[in-house]
Amino acid sequence: xxxxxxxxxxxxxxxxxxxxxxxxxxxxxxxxxxxxxxxxxxxxxxxxxxxxxxxxxxxxxxxxxxxxxxxxxxxxxxxxxxxxxxxxxxxxxxxxxxxxxxxxxxxxxxxxxxxxxxxxxxxxxxxxxxxxxxxxxxxxxxxxxxxxxxxxxxxxxxxxxxxxxxxxxxxxxxxxxxxxxxxxxxxxxxxxxxxxxxxxxxxxxxxxxxxxxxxxxxxxxxxxxxxxxxxxxxxxxxxxxxxxxxxxxxxxxxxxxxxxxxxxxxxxxxxxxxxxxxxxxxxxxxxxxxxxxxxxxxxxxxxxxxxxxxxxxxxxxxxxxxxxxxxxxxxxxxxxxxxxxxxxxxxxx
Amino acid sequence: xxxxxxxxxxxxxxxxxxxxxxxxxxxxxxxxxxxxxxxxxxxxxxxxxxxxxxxxxxxxxxxxxxxxxxxxxxxxxxxxxxxxxxxxxxxxxxxxxxxxxxxxxxxxxxxxxx
Numbered sequence: 001x002x003x004x005x006x007x008x009x010x011x012x013x014x015x016x017x018x019x020x021x022x023x024x025x026x027x028x029x030x031x032x033x034x035x036x037x038x039x040x041x042x043x044x045x046x047x048x049x050x051x052x053x054x055x056x057x058x059x060x061x062x063x064x065x066x067x068x069x070x071x072x073x074x075x076x077x078x079x080x081x082x083x084x085x086x087x088x089x090x091x092x093x094x095x096x097x098x099x100x101x102x103x104x105x106x107x108x109x110x111x112x113x114x115x116x117x118x119x120x121x122x123x124x125x126x127x128x129x130x131x132x133x134x135x136x137x138x139x140x141x142x143x144x145x146x147x148x149x150x151x152x153x154x155x156x157x158x159x160x161x162x163x164x165x166x167x168x169x170x171x172x173x174x175x176x177x178x179x180x181x182x183x184x185x186x187x188x189x190x191x192x193x194x195x196x197x198x199x200x201x202x203x204x205x206x207x208x209x210x211x212x213x214x215x216x217x218x219x220x221x222x223x224x225x226x227x228x229x230x231x232x233x234x235x236x237x238x239x240x241x242x243x244x245x246x247x248x249x250x251x252x253x254x255x256x257x258x259x260x261x262x263x264x265x266x267x268x269x270x271x272x273x274x275x276x277x278x279x280x281x282x283x284x285x286x287x288x289x290x291x292x293x294x295x296x297x298x299x300x301x302x303x304x305x306x307x308x309x310x311x312x313x314x315x316x317x318x319x320x321x322x323x324x325x326x327x328x329x330x331x332x333x334x335x336x337x338x339x340x341x342x343x344x345x346x347x348x349x
Numbered sequence: 350x351x352x353x354x355x356x357x358x359x360x361x362x363x364x365x366x367x368x369x370x371x372x373x374x375x376x377x378x379x380x381x382x383x384x385x386x387x388x389x390x391x392x393x394x395x396x397x398x399x400x401x402x403x404x405x406x407x408x409x410x411x412x413x414x415x416x417x418x419x420x421x422x423x424x425x426x427x428x429x430x431x432x433x434x435x436x437x438x439x440x441x442x443x444x445x446x447x448x449x450x451x452x453x454x455x456x457x458x459x460x461x462x463x
Contacts, residue, residue: 009408023416024400027377027426030419031396034378056393063397070401070408 129202149293164309170294190274208242208257216277224253230273366438369430376425
């Protein structure tokens with residue numbers, strides 16, 4: 001703390017160098033005068049007094065030197081004089097400077113242009129539809145580390161009673177599934193989504209279709225949508241893949257679609273290999289066998305602010321709190337609903 | 350003048366703070382004279398040491414300085430101890446007390462064995 005303060009003062013010292021320099025000369029001069037006067041009072045002649053004072057004082061310049069050393073930041077002052085020197089040198093050889101600057105400018109310019117094209121074509125993620133009305137809903141439980149995934153009973157209650165959104169969709173925490181048949185078995189990353197999830201984001205499959213509502217029910221038809229890169233790598237970009245069955249975790253699932261390239265999940269930027277319907281039970285009560293933690297996205301009704309939705313959702317959770325199992329009531333006491341809007345098309349988390 | 354002791358590094362800051370604490374506002378020359386007087390003229394304050402110490406204390410915020418008018422109507426830079434400086438002083442004094450106690454004990458050790 002002490003040294004930080006000193007550093008700030010020293011930086012100031014470097015900036016106001018000239019003013020402080022005159023002040024110091026004044027101050028030392030004054031010191032010398034007072035000493036001389038005292039000497040005269042002690043009985044010396046004014047000549048002797050002056051001489052004695054100067055002798056005792058020591059070299060005025062050496063004092064100034066050591067004072068300067070600690071007043072400013074020598075590094076900063078050296079750098080500034082180096083810079084002045086460099087500018088003077090460059091001024092002398094204009095032709096050389098011109099050539100160098102031109103070369104650099106062309107190089108940087110070409111690089112930037114190329115990167116902008118590559119970025120737009122290959123790297124940028126797909127924009128989401130109405131991103132300014134999409135918000136991510138999470139819950140913070142004060143006694144637990146921050147969890148961004150609300151429990152499914154809350155999600156179901158919001159879906160049942162909420163008035164502030166026109167769609168509320170969820171996706172799972174992701175997981176690893178084993179793909180067998182047709183070549184080497186492989187562990188692939190995938191996630192579960194609710195039936196309307198892709199549709200809400202405005203994502204249309206490149207091949208095939210999105211999940212149907214009836215596929216997203218407990219015991220719904222076993223279907224799967226493939227990620228674009230995974231489809232290219234594992235299935236050689238087979239355009240006739242839709243309708244074929246693949247075996248995941250020992251269970252046959254029919255491929256109904258392939259995602260467009262560039263689709264990434266809004267909260268973590270993942271490109272999942274495989275999407276399957278979540279098949280969440282719509283039960284708003286807490287049962288161990290239907291309980292899940294789900295990442296939740298809402299699409300606001302026109303004119304509704306994220307804060308309004310947050311208030312409504314918090315109220316819904318509060319009103320049902322007494323029916324929760326006792327172990328959850330303690331854990332979720334003082335729980336807060338948190339909403340995160342999209343900024344420039346992606347979640348600001 | 351040669352029989353006077355030079356002030357050790359580090360102790361001068363303590364003396365400056367203590368002097369300002371006792372005198373209130375004082376200019377550099379006044380501080381130097383006062384320290385010399387207090388020491389019974391055993392110490393001679395070298396200005397080349399005093400002004401850098403004043404600057405350091407000012408930078409650390411232990412003292413502040415302001416231009417004012419001295420007794421005989423002349424411009425001088427007056428130093429004053431700050432709250433932070435008083436805290437610093439108390440800490441330094443404790444530290445110094447401890448050190449001198451330790452030294453005293455070691456001196457006593459030699460005398461016992463005589």
